[in-house]
Amino acid sequence: MPRTTRAARKSPRSYHHGNLRRALLDEALTIIRVEGVEGVTLRDIGARLGVSRTALYRHFADKRALLAAVATEGFRMLRQQLVAAWETEGRGDPAFHAMGVAYVRFAVDNPAHYRVIFGGVVEPGGKEPELEAEARGAFQALVDAVASLQHDGVFIGDDPLLLATYTWALVHGIAMLAIDGQLPDPVSVEELVRYSFQRLRTGILNAARA
Amino acid sequence: MPRTTRAARKSPRSYHHGNLRRALLDEALTIIRVEGVEGVTLRDIGARLGVSRTALYRHFADKRALLAAVATEGFRMLRQQLVAAWETEGRGDPAFHAMGVAYVRFAVDNPAHYRVIFGGVVEPGGKEPELEAEARGAFQALVDAVASLQHDGVFIGDDPLLLATYTWALVHGIAMLAIDGQLPDPVSVEELVRYSFQRLRTGILNAARA
DNA sequence: CCTTCAATGTTGCCAGTGTCAACATAGATT
DNA sequence: AATCTATGTTGACACTGGCAACATTGAAGG
Secondary structure (H helix, E strand, O other), X not given: OOOOOOOOOOOOOOOOOOOHHHHHHHHHHHHHHHHOHHHOOHHHHHHHOOOOOOHHHHOOOOHHHHHHHHHHHHHHHHHHHHHHHHHHOOOOHHHHHHHHHHHXXXXXXXXXXXXXXXXXXXXXXXXXXXXXXXXXXXXXXXXXXXXXXXXXXXXXXXXXXXXXXXXXXXXXXXXXXXXXXXXXXXXXXXXXXXXXXXXXXXXXXXXXXX | OOOOOOOOOOOOOOOOOOOHHHHHHHHHXXXXXXXOHHHOOHHHHHHHOOOOOOHHHHOOOOHHHHHHHHHHXXXXXXXXXXXXXXXXXXXXXXXXXXXXXXXXXXXXXXXXXXXXXXXXXXXXXXXXXXXXXXXXXXXXXHHHHXXXXXXXXXXXXXXXXXXXXXXXXXXXXXXXXXXXXXOOXXXXXXXXXHHHHHHHHHHHEHHHOO
């Protein structure tokens, strides 16, 4: 006869959790949101889920792998936001601006998560193929938009990869400075984004070419 | 009679080090360069200097304070590089480009150090007045250059603070993507910097205004 | 010169961390 | 019903940052 119900928090099953991997990911993300990456502790995650501290090792190689999975999910969410903004706003010139706003907003709304993705916590070198694929996917959304606007004659006909990387660096830099609290005093994120896209367009738009 | 010479590694004095604060900073920076921030250990630093593991607490409040000092020095070095490029190249239009190149080069040459400065390890919120001052100083070098070029009629007459922040976000974004290994495959840092400044200028230069 | 004292460095100790090895249990397969 | 594999647990270990108490030094003041 089994001891007591000994029910875990999540699932009705007692010993086997059923979907622990998913639960671990969600819990890790919750902690990251509230306390930042530093607050993530394998023991704490286990305790919150009513599970042992090493249960995690049946689903992730180590702590780094867990954070890599969190980063992977971050790239996926980011891509969804970007594509949504692009499609919703009509895949045109204003949609490109909306993409930029959505990008920066994602970082500002999820600063700790964004830092897990880009803060050097996990590197895209060789290992973690899923992470690399998802990263490429997010970037591809931007490249596609750029290529589309080039095709419509809105943007100049430079190498779309270079052009997309250029704009990516810009929004990434804005996002990073913003979540690091490094923006000079009277400058707000919204103001900076608005101004940056204004200046960016003047350099990118075909009409600006003499 | 004193035991033995018991000489530490640095100074001829035995018990008192003489300039331990400086030595701690240098050693921390050396470790950061080689192993990254994760490799920094109070015990290891102490051992390398032939000093106890807690000797550090007579010169820094805690580990965070040590890293904040490293970041402060990083800002100082960065500002020196920027000013040097600006002055050496003649304070003109090409000098601005040289500043950008120097900025990205600093990050690429000292990736781990750069991440200590901007990676959210230490925040510029309230505490650490020296860090904030040095951060402001580095940014001011950029603002001064922008204002100078505006005065000479090379750049458009927008708010210099906004314009400077815009260019800063761009080089910061390039630097971050580069040291994170996130640049898409065939794009090199040098190529991206060159292209970005080309595009940036077309947006910034007064001549580009219809 | 001798005493006193603040600055600086040391040792003992603690809670907390990631991770491994050995073991326990459950659910699926035969 | 017996067996096997996936999944979860317990016990241990080395390592970390940090505190309290103690030790040593060089300088200041009589």
